Amino acid sequence: MDARHMKIKAAEAALAHVEDGMRLGIGTGSTAEEFIRLLAEKVADGFRIEGVPTSERTARLCLDLGIPLRSLDELPELDLTIDGADEVDSNLNLIKGGGGALLREKIVASSSARMIVIADESKVVDTLGAFKLPIEINPFGQKATLIAIEKTAARLGLAGDLTLRSSGDGLFETDGGHLIVDASFGRIPDADALARELNGLPGVVEHGLFIGMASLAIIAGEAGARVMTSARST
Ligand SMILES: O=C(CO)[C@H](O)[C@H](O)COP(=O)(O)O
Numbered sequence: 001m002d003a004r005h006m007k008i009k010a011a012e013a014a015l016a017h018v019e020d021g022m023r024l025g026i027g028t029g030s031t032a033e034e035f036i037r038l039l040a041e042k043v044a045d046g047f048r049i050e051g052v053p054t055s056e057r058t059a060r061l062c063l064d065l066g067i068p069l070r071s072l073d074e075l076p077e078l079d080l081t082i083d084g085a086d087e088v089d090s091n092l093n094l095i096k097g098g099g100g101a102l103l104r105e106k107i108v109a110s111s112s113a114r115m116i117v118i119a120d121e122s123k124v125v126d127t128l129g130a131f132k133l134p135i136e137i138n139p140f141g142q143k144a145t146l147i148a149i150e151k152t153a154a155r156l157g158l159a160g161d162l163t164l165r166s167s168g169d170g171l172f173e174t175d176g177g178h179l180i181v182d183a184s185f186g187r188i189p190d191a192d193a194l195a196r197e198l199n200g201l202p203g204v205v206e207h208g209l210f211i212g213m214a215s216l217a218i219i220a221g222e223a224g225a226r227v228m229t230s231a232r233s234t
Pocket of ligand 1: 027028029030031032083084085086095096097098099100101102105
């Protein structure tokens, strides 16, 4: 099974958790897009949901495919969010933000009663951090914020390159007009502590550590899709 088919398998399994009438947070990325395509087929068959997109890119695809959308201000309490991830550990802690949508993804997921992560086996890790951690920062004082992130990480024993993400000729800009720093720490043994410390830095708008937010993960591999629950809850 190739990577795309694994994403479709995960998306199909996630669709079974979506009920008629749900208020649904809709994620960003290639796996989320497979889910959106399947959801659109159900909507075309008469299934009723109201979706809140986690990015402009997701909004455009949903609108193209006829999925009814509302803003989070119109629907501030959601039943379920389905989204992809860059890494998933056994406690269902995540790294997200590879697509640069982590701020809206986190706001939408935290406004949802449940979050289901969809991914292929390549995203499952023992320890978060091999994927560069995306950190969304305010453009104002970006050098000072980079220094603050570096010092904060060092206090936790973490080091690595901090690179401002680029796009075309310039810097990548998020839907909120912010920048993304990709932090290559390699291994983040205490993701919870790093998340808390980053939250305390004024120039940091948000970071891609999603701690304790996912209710379950649907992981697709060669043998099909399996459900992963948090090792902490078992
Ligand atoms: O967090 C995200 C976007 O900000 C994505 O969900 C994450 O990058 C996974 O994307 P893909 O399904 O394309 O691997």
